[in-house]
Amino acid sequence: MAKNRTFDEIEIGESATLSRALTINDLFVFAHASGNINPVHIPDIDWTGDGKKDDPIAPSMWVGALISAVLGNVLPGPGTVYRSQTFRFLDRVHLGDSLTATVTVTNKAADRQVDLATRVTRSDGTVIAEGEAVVTAPDRRITFDAAELPGILIERHQHFDRLTELASRLPALPVAVASPDDPHSLGGALLGAREGLIVPILVGKTADIEAAAAEIGADLSGIEIIDVPREDAAAAMAVSLVHSGRARAVMKGHLHTDMLLKHVVKRDGGLRTGKRLSHCFVMDIPGRPSPVIISDAAINIAPDLLAKVDIVQNAIDLGRAIGMSEPKVGVLSAIETVNPAMPSSIDAAVLSKMAERGQITGGIVDGPLAMDNAIDVQAARTKGITSLVAGHADILIAPNLEAGNMLAKELTFIAHAEAAGLVIGASVPVILTSRADDERARLSSCVLALLYDYWQQNGAALTTDTPLTGEASQ
Numbered sequence: 001m002a003k004n005r006t007f008d009e010i011e012i013g014e015s016a017t018l019s020r021a022l023t024i025n026d027l028f029v030f031a032h033a034s035g036n037i038n039p040v041h042i043p044d045i046d047w048t049g050d051g052k053k054d055d056p057i058a059p060s061m062w063v064g065a066l067i068s069a070v071l072g073n074v075l076p077g078p079g080t081v082y083r084s085q086t087f088r089f090l091d092r093v094h095l096g097d098s099l100t101a102t103v104t105v106t107n108k109a110a111d112r113q114v115d116l117a118t119r120v121t122r123s124d125g126t127v128i129a130e131g132e133a134v135v136t137a138p139d140r141r142i143t144f145d146a147a148e149l150p151g152i153l154i155e156r157h158q159h160f161d162r163l164t165e166l167a168s169r170l171p172a173l174p175v176a177v178a179s180p181d182d183p184h185s186l187g188g189a190l191l192g193a194r195e196g197l198i199v200p201i202l203v204g205k206t207a208d209i210e211a212a213a214a215e216i217g218a219d220l221s222g223i224e225i226i227d228v229p230r231e232d233a234a235a236a237m238a239v240s241l242v243h244s245g246r247a248r249a250v251m252k253g254h255l256h257t258d259m260l261l262k263h264v265v266k267r268d269g270g271l272r273t274g275k276r277l278s279h280c281f282v283m284d285i286p287g288r289p290s291p292v293i294i295s296d297a298a299i300n301i302a303p304d305l306l307a308k309v310d311i312v313q314n315a316i317d318l319g320r321a322i323g324m325s326e327p328k329v330g331v332l333s334a335i336e337t338v339n340p341a342m343p344s345s346i347d348a349a350v351l352s353k354m355a356e357r358g359q360i361t362g363g364i365v366d367g368p369l370a371m372d373n374a375i376d377v378q379a380a381r382t383k384g385i386t387s388l389v390a391g392h393a394d395i396l397i398a399p400n401l402e403a404g405n406m407l408a409k410e411l412t413f414i415a416h417a418e419a420a421g422l423v424i425g426a427s428v429p430v431i432l433t434s435r436a437d438d439e440r441a442r443l444s445s446c447v448l449a450l451l452y453d454y455w456q457q458n459g460a461a462l463t464t465d466t467p468l469t470g471e472a473s474q
Helices: 024-034 060-071 158-165 183-194 206-216 233-245 257-265 306-319 342-357 371-375 377-382 401-413 439-456
Strands: 017-022 081-089 099-107 113-122 127-136 171-176 200-205 222-227 247-253 278-284 292-295 330-333 364-367 396-397 418-424
Touching: 017 060, 017 171, 024 060, 060 081, 060 099, 060 113, 081 113, 099 127, 158 278, 158 439, 171 183, 171 233, 171 439, 183 200, 183 206, 183 247, 183 439, 200 206, 200 233, 200 247, 200 439, 206 222, 233 247, 233 257, 247 257, 278 306, 278 401, 278 439, 292 306, 292 401, 306 330, 306 342, 306 396, 306 418, 306 439, 330 342, 330 371, 342 364, 364 371, 371 377, 371 396, 401 418, 418 439
Parallel strands: 171 200, 171 247, 200 222, 292 396, 330 364, 330 396
Antiparallel strands: 017 099, 081 127, 099 113, 113 127, 278 292, 278 418
């Protein structure tokens, strides 16, 4: 609650301070609000052109705005109007710097004029800026509750940025791409190759692949193409490349998902592991502290309890592969209590108990949970739910494909999440691309495949501290 000091209450010599640390979001908000898109002030870009992301510095007027915050919030406070402000900027501010802004009253004059000395210092005592402010102080008491101020959501997808940077430490993953004979599927595979994430082996009709490359102006030099005239045969060949050790992942091209998965799950020559295949969407949702995994939204239409056991285990495995040490799994239903008339609530309760008994491993599973109390702590508290998962779910298990698909698309198109997907349960990761996927989604799906492959090979997730030697390093 901000409360002001009226002109009559203000005394010469009194002062006020506010402290704040510079964050990435501060820089994004200031760039949008001011229109100042000088790349020197924008995070996560290479503005010097040396191939490395440069450390941004705060715009000087962002520093000056800290003085405005003291004047408007504390002294004189709400109702204050600027007349003039001078600044001398003596040093620069970098991400994480903690600053203190101070104003001190030096004079009072007619027409409620108040003069103040202004200063901004870093936590080590360095003076960043100093100057003088002249304001008109309020003549009546004004208070303001900050809760009345609407919030701002920054659409920044730092989770995929982090995972991409992590995966870039690994050698490119050999991937068999089945029938990449249209611009979308071929473009996605070549994009992953350009970014050093995958080494694509293109399996399909050579003439059609070359025509698709010509359509998007892509150069296929150095890219291996295996000429297979039919889509069904291309899917079979892609799977066989895994068996021969030439590929460690499979990517869907311009063919139906069922045709590819038919060869993945076939008993002779497939990639079966004894587990049911399931699809996992990894969602990078603005404002969420970590990614959220949704399953299954693409393969299992109406899974029974045994299928859901594998769906949950697959999602946990992927979560661990991308750095979730013990993923928290919320099994969704429309309610958070068991109701025999609602089969999804019974399945959720059984899955939770199975995890307690070690039949599902590597994560903490709880259900049934409704969507609100699975992801929102206050909603869980309001309903009296005591759980390690409620309000903190990393993984959301949908009762069926329709619910999972709607949830993933709502988050993408309404909450502005970015999504990447992977099929888990085969001996290698399977990348399913969609014509609706943008470049970021395709790249992020390749990142997931690379990190999951590393987890499969090593039994542990890759971290920034993991030493890489030999074939595991670039």
